[in-house]
Amino acid sequence: MRAAVLREYNADLSIEEVPVPACPEDGVVLKVLACGVCRSDWHGWSGEHPRVKPGQIQGHEYCGEVVEAGPASQWQVGDKLVAPFILACGTCPQCREGQQHTCFDQRLPGFIEPGAFAEYVAVPRDFNLARLPEGMSPTLAAGLGCRVTTAWHALTGRAALQGGEWLAVHGTGGIGLSAAILGRALGAHVVVVDVVQEKLDHALSLGMDAAVNAAEEDAAAKIKEITSGGAHVSVEALGIPQTVNASIRCLRPLGRHVQVGMPVGHHAVQEVDMNAVYMANLALYGTRGMPSHRYPSLLGLITRGKVDMSPLIAREIPLSQAGAELAAFNGPTPPGVAVITDFTR
Numbered sequence: 001m002r003a004a005v006l007r008e009y010n011a012d013l014s015i016e017e018v019p020v021p022a023c024p025e026d027g028v029v030l031k032v033l034a035c036g037v038c039r040s041d042w043h044g045w046s047g048e049h050p051r052v053k054p055g056q057i058q059g060h061e062y063c064g065e066v067v068e069a070g071p072a073s074q075w076q077v078g079d080k081l082v083a084p085f086i087l088a089c090g091t092c093p094q095c096r097e098g099q100q101h102t103c104f105d106q107r108l109p110g111f112i113e114p115g116a117f118a119e120y121v122a123v124p125r126d127f128n129l130a131r132l133p134e135g136m137s138p139t140l141a142a143g144l145g146c147r148v149t150t151a152w153h154a155l156t157g158r159a160a161l162q163g164g165e166w167l168a169v170h171g172t173g174g175i176g177l178s179a180a181i182l183g184r185a186l187g188a189h190v191v192v193v194d195v196v197q198e199k200l201d202h203a204l205s206l207g208m209d210a211a212v213n214a215a216e217e218d219a220a221a222k223i224k225e226i227t228s229g230g231a232h233v234s235v236e237a238l239g240i241p242q243t244v245n246a247s248i249r250c251l252r253p254l255g256r257h258v259q260v261g262m263p264v265g266h267h268a269v270q271e272v273d274m275n276a277v278y279m280a281n282l283a284l285y286g287t288r289g290m291p292s293h294r295y296p297s298l299l300g301l302i303t304r305g306k307v308d309m310s311p312l313i314a315r316e317i318p319l320s321q322a323g324a325e326l327a328a329f330n331g332p333t334p335p336g337v338a339v340i341t342d343f344t345r
Helices: 039-045 138-144 147-158 174-185 197-205 219-226 241-249 274-279 292-303 319-328
Strands: 002-005 014-017 028-037 061-069 080-082 120-123 166-170 189-194 210-213 231-236 251-259 283-286 313-318 337-342
Touching (some): 061 120, 138 147, 138 313, 189 197, 241 251
Parallel strands (some): 189 210, 251 283, 313 337
Antiparallel strands (some): 002 014, 028 120, 028 337
């Protein structure tokens, strides 16, 4: 099969012919129909993710069709499925409490085992998978991948965002734009922050209440002005010191900060304004992924027309362009995300 293989950090991916993966006893082999290209992939491609090594096939936001099912699988050939990027064990204390995204024994295709930048991907522990809802395109489902699921859990499972509250979103890449769209669907007033005016204009065109260009003014101070005292919830969606501290400082007393951006590598956040946390009685939450049992709550919102996530998808690309999309994360990116839909080129 064709696969895009990481052979060297910060270099174009190598398009190679590699063996089709063997089918796990408790899983399936999927023909990949679509796979998103995510900033988390960039962390691995650039050498900043400690688990991603040369030789890795990346890709963790995927939708596919079952072509082979193991003897312990619950799926059948022909089923179309979407996957969380964390494949939980189902038996550890965390899983038994319904917190599969914090499983003690995680399997992570795309990070430490072969992922979906390929024509086929093996998925063990297929009880984590969910059926592709009728009428939903594989492209959109792949775009939901880690960014939309993580954003949904950040807002509803961690920060408990309420209708009528002010939500600030720092960074309008894939996960930030997802949080903004979902926050608006939940009835919040949404302020978006970025340094790329095109992305701010795009967010405003989707109905956001306000936008702040952090390259031109103090984002935290401007948000406090817009919201008459500060946001109730602030999502940091980039993972760098400037946005982390702006997210904390923009909150009103008793506000909730949710750390969604991945603060690793040379962007690692070393200093956090804990005085702001102390003085305003703030709550800080971390979030990564979403429990697989919560998929229906998100997919149902989309299939019932309560929220339109299609503006998230900006580009459909062939497999050979995955490396170029990863390299684009080195600088400011245009609005929306890229999804691989052609694995023949």
